[in-house]
Amino acid sequence: MDDVVLISYFISLSILFIFGSHGFIMIYYHRKYKSVKHKVKDDFKADAVVTIQLPLYNEQYVVERLIQAVCEIDYPKDKLEIQVLDDSTDETVEIVARAVEQKQREGFDIIHIHRENRKGFKAGALKEGLKSAKGEYIAIFDADFIPQKEFLNKTLPFFSDEKVGMVQTRWEHLNGDYSLITKVQALALDGHFVIEQSVRNKAGFFINFNGTGGIWKKSCIEDAGNWHDDTLTEDLDLSYRAQLNGWRFVFLKDIISPAELPSEINALKAQQFRWTKGAIETAKKILPLVWKSAVPLRIKLQATFHLTNNLVFPFILMAAILNVPLIFIKNSGSHQLYFAVMSIFILAFISSFLFYLYSQKDIRTDWRKKIVLFPLFMAGSMGFAVNNSRAVMEGLLNRKSEFVRTPKYKLETQNDSWIGKKYTNRKIGLSVMVELVLAVYCLIGIGSSIYFLEIAALPFQFMFFLGFSFVSLTSIKHAYSKS
Numbered sequence: 444m445d446d447v448v449l450i451s452y453f454i455s456l457s458i459l460f461i462f463g464s465h466g467f468i469m470i471y472y473h474r475k476y477k478s479v480k481h482k483v484k485d486d487f488k489a490d491a492v493v494t495i496q497l498p499l500y501n502e503q504y505v506v507e508r509l510i511q512a513v514c515e516i517d518y519p520k521d522k523l524e525i526q527v528l529d530d531s532t533d534e535t536v537e538i539v540a541r542a543v544e545q546k547q548r549e550g551f552d553i554i555h556i557h558r559e560n561r562k563g564f565k566a567g568a569l570k571e572g573l574k575s576a577k578g579e580y581i582a583i584f585d586a587d588f589i590p591q592k593e594f595l596n597k598t599l600p601f602f603s604d605e606k607v608g609m610v611q612t613r614w615e616h617l618n619g620d621y622s623l624i625t626k627v628q629a630l631a632l633d634g635h636f637v638i639e640q641s642v643r644n645k646a647g648f649f650i651n652f653n654g655t656g657g658i659w660k661k662s663c664i665e666d667a668g669n670w671h672d673d674t675l676t677e678d679l680d681l682s683y684r685a686q687l688n689g690w691r692f693v694f695l696k697d698i699i700s701p702a703e704l705p706s707e708i709n710a711l712k713a714q715q716f717r718w719t720k721g722a723i724e725t726a727k728k729i730l731p732l733v734w735k736s737a738v739p740l741r742i743k744l745q746a747t748f749h750l751t752n753n754l755v756f757p758f759i760l761m762a763a764i765l766n767v768p769l770i771f772i773k774n775s776g777s778h779q780l781y782f783a784v785m786s787i788f789i790l791a792f793i794s795s796f797l798f799y800l801y802s803q804k805d806i807r808t809d810w811r812k813k814i815v816l817f818p819l820f821m822a823g824s825m826g827f828a829v830n831n832s833r834a835v836m837e838g839l840l841n842r843k844s845e846f847v848r849t850p851k852y853k854l855e856t857q858n859d860s861w862i863g864k865k866y867t868n869r870k871i872g873l874s875v876m877v878e879l880v881l882a883v884y885c886l887i888g889i890g891s892s893i894y895f896l897e898i899a900a901l902p903f904q905f906m907f908f909l910g911f912s913f914v915s916l917t918s919i920k921h922a923y924s925k926s
Contacts, residue, residue, distance in 0.1 A: 463791025723838025826910025
């Protein structure tokens with residue numbers, strides 16, 4: 444039995460080591476291409492017709508803010524079309540209708556497209572709107588975003604290169620300091636945008652449209668086969684199909700699109716589940732096309748890391764479960780060489796830390812205050828292992844599920860609250876109970892480590908305990924918060 448535990452643990456840490464150590468490669472490219480800047484033609488004039496699509500579903504708290512912000516974008520009215528792609532089933536429909544009517548009276552070319560069904564979910568809504576879109580370019584904003592006034596004037600010039608099919612801006616956080624949950628999310632997203640997106644783009648690898656805060660050339664969408672609804676990450680899917688067709692993407696780290704982060708943990712879990720499962724579905728669909736294509740091997744390898752990195756979650760879960768029996772095996776006095784070799788896996792932790800450290804130093808003056816959250820981010824990643832492992836397994840097993848959108852509550856100051864508002868998830872699923880059991884289990888691991896004086900094991904045992912206990916207890920607390 445000991446051998447089964449040791450082999451399984453070695454496999455788990457090996458997978459985590461491979462993906463974790465990839466951060467060293469990202470940091471290398473980050474430093475190598477730090478001075479690279481995307482160029483535009485000086486004489487480029489942004490005067491094309493642009494369609495801005497606003498896909499939404501039951502967003503009564505933020506939709507008026509979104510429409511108002513879009514109408515304040517600095518661009519000629521006669522060159523701007525706004526499509527509110529509304530799949531709502533509640534009072535959001537009436538709110539949108541009134542807001543659109545008001546903006547029409549103000550002279551905006553804005554239309555309310557309300558579907559009676561959610562066929563294809565977000566992908567279906569975008570595809571439906573594209574049928575009648577007048578614009579040569581298609582900008583997309585989700586309901587939780589507040590696009591900046593200069594968005595079009597700053598992004599359109601990059602289409603001076605005819606092979607550019609999409610321009611993506613960096614997400615900024617309207618409520619990044621609202622709570623511990625939003626602070627940790629901000630750290631995680633900054634890592635994705637500042638390092639992953641920026642580095643991959645500058646180094647010539649494939650990147651993805653992030654679903655919002657970006658603008659497409661309409662002909663690129665059509666050339667790539669339009670939006671597909673067979674995965675939960677239609678943005679990632681279309682991005683790869685477009686780049687495999689030869690289109691170039693541009694990521695603009697220094698141009699931001701502010702958005703609201705989920706502050707309620709069950710909403711965050713639903714978002715993470717959708718992103719994780721959708722990425723696995725897209726990997727199964729797209730990776731065979733990547734490896735059959737004529738793109739260089741370096742791009743194929745990076746695409747593989749990009750599309751499969753969510754596979755780490757089942758192995759995080761396995762490591763958490765095996766950590767406890769491993770303490771007893773180690774203190775049986777055998778396998779000392781095995782445990783000596785295993786110490787090398789700490790490099791993956793160092794790689795991850797440097798990855799997020801560089802991302803914060805690149806964009807935050809108060810990066811020292813932000814990076815101290817890294818252990819909590821790691822603990823949170825561990826705590827989400829149950830939720831996201833289920834997403835991975837469903838994606839691998841082709842189990843289809845509904846596109847569960849992330850509710851937004853217009854949280855802009857510390858005085859704003861989501862408690863007592865609609866859309867809050869009141870259900871406690873089986874996964875929460877599993878997380879709670881694992882928290883108790885990891886507490887046993889902490890006690891065992893102290894008893895056997897395995898001090899080196901305590902930090903990770905404690906992070907597993909902290910992650911599972913925080914995620915499970917906060918899920919219960921938020922589900923039953925009523926006022």
